[in-house]
Amino acid sequence: MPVRVQTADFDAGHEVSGLRGADARVGAVATFIGTVRDMNDASPVSAMTLEHYPGMTEKALTDIVEEARGRFSIIEALVIHRVGELRPTDQIVLVAVTSAHRGDAFDACRFIMDILKTRAPVWKKEATPAGSRWVDARITDDAAELRWKADTTPGKPD
Amino acid sequence: MPDSRTAVPAVTTIRLVYLARLREAFGRSDEDLALMASTPSVGVVLALLRARGGVWADELAPGRAVRVAVNHTVAAPDAALRNGDEMALLPPVTGG
Numbered sequence: 084m085p086v087r088v089q090t091a092d093f094d095a096g097h098e099v100s101g102l103r104g105a106d107a108r109v110g111a112v113a114t115f116i117g118t119v120r121d122m123n124d125a126s127p128v129s130a131m132t133l134e135h136y137p138g139m140t141e142k143a144l145t146d147i148v149e150e151a152r153g154r155f156s157i158i159e160a161l162v163i164h165r166v167g168e169l170r171p172t173d174q175i176v177l178v179a180v181t182s183a184h185r186g187d188a189f190d191a192c193r194f195i196m197d198i199l200k201t202r203a204p205v206w207k208k209e210a211t212p213a214g215s216r217w218v219d220a221r222i223t224d225d226a227a228e229l230r231w232k233a234d235t236t237p238g239k240p241d
Numbered sequence: 242m243p244d245s246r247t248a249v250p251a252v253t254t255i256r257l258v259y260l261a262r263l264r265e266a267f268g269r270s271d272e273d274l275a276l277m278a279s280t281p282s283v284g285v286v287l288a289l290l291r292a293r294g295g296v297w298a299d300e301l302a303p304g305r306a307v308r309v310a311v312n313h314t315v316a317a318p319d320a321a322l323r324n325g326d327e328m329a330l331l332p333p334v335t336g337g
Contacts (some may be wrong), residue, residue: 112307117337133336136329139313164306164336176337196337204310205336206261217262220306220333 085160086144088135090167093177102159104177110156113188114179115196121171123218126211130220133166133175136204140164147198155191157182162195164205197227251279255286255322258329263307266296276322283309284318286328306333 089200095114098119149159163177178195182188200221207218253276264270278285287309291301301307309316310330322328 112270135336136260136310136313136331139310139329142313200337201334202315203336204260204331204334207335208261217332218335220335233277 085148085162086141087161087167088140088166089161089163090165092165092174093163095174095177095179098161098177099179102161102181105234106158106181108183109181111185111188112179112181113185113192114177115192116174117176117196119169119171119173119175123209126209126212126213128209129170130168130170130210132168132208132210132215133165133209134206134208135164139204140225143203144199147195147202150181150198151191151195154194155182156184157187157191159185160191160195162199164199164203166205194231197224197231200224201228252277253279253281253322253324255325257283257286257290258327260329260331262332263300263330266300271322281322282318283311283316283320283322283328286322287318301330307331309334 095116099112099114100103103112119128119131144162144164148162151157151160156191158181161177161179165175166175169175174198176199178192178199180188180191180195182191201224208215255274255276256271257274259267259269269276273285276286281315287301291298309318310329310331311320311322312327316328
């Protein structure tokens with residue numbers, strides 16, 4: 084399964100080994116790991132709770148991986164998104180992509196992450212000294228997705 | 242067996258799901274809604290919910306960034322709803 088939503092932590096090295104397997108076509112592996120910061124919007128963050136919409140999250144992530152397969156020449160892709168309570172320095176998300184050459188692996192990895200930010204039904208609630216608050220969606224995330232929309236040929240956004 | 246030609250109103254029952262901030266604002270995570278309209282749409286249901294007033298009218302006011310998914314796929318206001326559909330109201334997502 085190229086997509087997992089889980090509360091448990093992940094080991095990127097182990098996951099990449101599994102993704103590469105013994106496939107000698109693979110010449111490039113790109114990974115992205117998102118982690119919890121201790122600061123957001125000028126407030127210290129002591130913890131965050133990630134909530135998602137079970138069923139739709141898995142479907143949305145699967146669709147994004149399929150879209151990446153259509154746009155880039157990739158061999159395998161894996162997305163792991165954690166939910167539940169996380170603390171600063173914890174890992175949140177892993178995207179790993181294998182391909183023959185680095186360009187497709189880099190581009191597909193960034194594409195999956197950019198689209199995930201605007202389409203995966205996942206929400207963060209932060210614990211701050213002033214109480215807990217739902218994180219606001221970022222305009223920059225929409226801009227990142229739009230760049231891919233405007234770009235009809237494979238390649239990274241401007 | 243009821244005769245389909247008699248005026249038995251069609252009832253479409255859908256499951257509404259509220260996520261994240263909307264779940265907290267509405268004080269519930271889901272509910273079943275029976276609709277008398279024979280061909281209800283996402284927009285019809287949103288209008289019904291807004292008509293409850295208070296926090297419903299505030300959170301679902303036109304222009305608020307609320308997305309709707311029907312059976313786990315993002316849907317437009319004119320999307321038709323069928324018996325047993327799951328319609329979810331999603332605030333702007335902040336995962337990753």
